[in-house]
Every structure is written in C-alpha cells, then in structure tokens.
Amino acid sequence: MDLEHKHQDDTSLDRLLQEWVVSEPLPPRFDEQVWHRIRRAETEPQASIWALMARLITVVVPRPKVACSYITVLLVVGVVTGAWEAQRQNNRLDSALGSRYLQSVNPFQAAAQKP
C-alpha cells in the first residue's frame, strides 16, 4: 500500500519537474564565478597541508605518549652526536699532536700519524 503511494508521488514529481521552466536569467558574471570556484577548489590541497601541520601541533604533539617519544628521540640524538663528535675531536687532536711531536724531533718529515 505504501509502496503504491510512493510510486504515485514519484510520478507526479517527475511530471512537475518536466513542466518546470526556468524563467529567471542567470546572475551577472555567472561563468566567471564558476571558474573562480573551480580554481579555488584546486588550490585547497595546499591549504590542507598547513591545516594538517596545525592539527599535528595542536592535537597530536601534545598527547603525552607522542610528546615523551619526541623528546626522548631528540635527547638520544643529542647525546649520540655529542659523544661521537667529541670522539672525533679527540682523534683529530691525537693525530695532530703525534705529528707535532715527530716534526719537532725529525725535521725531514712533516707527516705523521697516531701510533
């Protein structure tokens, strides 16, 4: 019963739509505005990257687990690179002082290396 009634409504709606004639003229510069909207839609993905970053900073980073992990990783990076760079500096100085010692006792030879 309901289905029959619905079918009749659809038929009448179809008829009405077919009879509908748009008499109103298009607004001024309609075409131009359509193209403007298309262009704006194309640039939206760029804006969404910033939105994503803003969301990352405002929502994701403050989460306790994320914040702890982020700070821990940077702490480890700082410790490892600091220790590594100090070791490199020590090796460079050892090599340079070994060369200086050899040069001080051997005028013939400028180059020398760490033992």
Add this chain to the structure above:
Amino acid sequence: MKKGALILLLGVVVSTVAFSSFYYFGTVNCRELMRQPQPELAWLKKEFHLSDAEFTRISEMHAAYLPQCQERCLRIAEQDRQLEQLLATATTMTPDIQNALAARARLRGECETEMMNHFLRVSQTMPAEQGRRYLEWVEQHIFSNGQDMEAHHHMAHHGEQ
C-alpha cells in the same frame, strides 16, 4: 597550538643541551692537553702512559736534543743552497758537485743517526712495553719512507724559519 609548539621547542632545547654537554665533557682531556706548555710532549705522556718522573726525564732529553737538531738543519740548508748554486750553472758532473752530494749524504746520515740515538734513549726511559711501542711507532713513521725525507725537509723545518 601553544602547548604543541612549546613541546617542539623543548625537544630542540633538550637535544642541544645534550649535544653540548656530551661534547664538552668528552673533550675535557683535549683542552687539558692543549693548555700544557708543550702539548706534543703532554700527548706523549698520555699516549705512552708515562709517570711524572719518566715524563720529566724525557722532557729534559727533548729540550737537550732540539738545539742540536736545529744546528744540523741549518747545516743542511746551507749545503742545499751550495748544491743548488753548483747545479744552476753545471752541464756535466764536476768534482765540486760530487763533493757537495757526498757531504750532503754524510750530514743526512749523521742527522738520522743522532735522531735514532735520541729515540732509543727516549724508549729506554719508558716502561719496557711502551718503549717498544714508541720505537715501532717512530720507525714506522720516520724511517719507513726515507725517500720522502728531502721533500718534506724544507716544508717541515725551514719553512718555519
């Protein structure tokens, strides 16, 4: 937004402080060496694990050796200059050139002998194991590439005069 930015900044600060601290404390010995009056001798002490008494003795031997070394180097420079003058005008081998070359070779041998004597005396002042290691090191870096000696001579010593 503010909290997130603060956490990002805190991470950078923590990393920078960690790097600086480990670098600073990791290079304390370097700075200490460079503050010594003769850093190369201080390095020798550290490298060959010398006691204070051994280090003092070796420093005295080093100081006594340097003026002799300097004097020989001046003689070598003079001989090189004479040989250069002879070779500038020569078209054939002359007795003067032969004499100059022979004198140069003698002086070079004398210099190497004195150098070796110094190294042996220094090694005998060190503990036995370190003395052997020291001798191996100087022999490896000084006597293993004798063909380069003359080339380095001007750059290493006379370049500073």
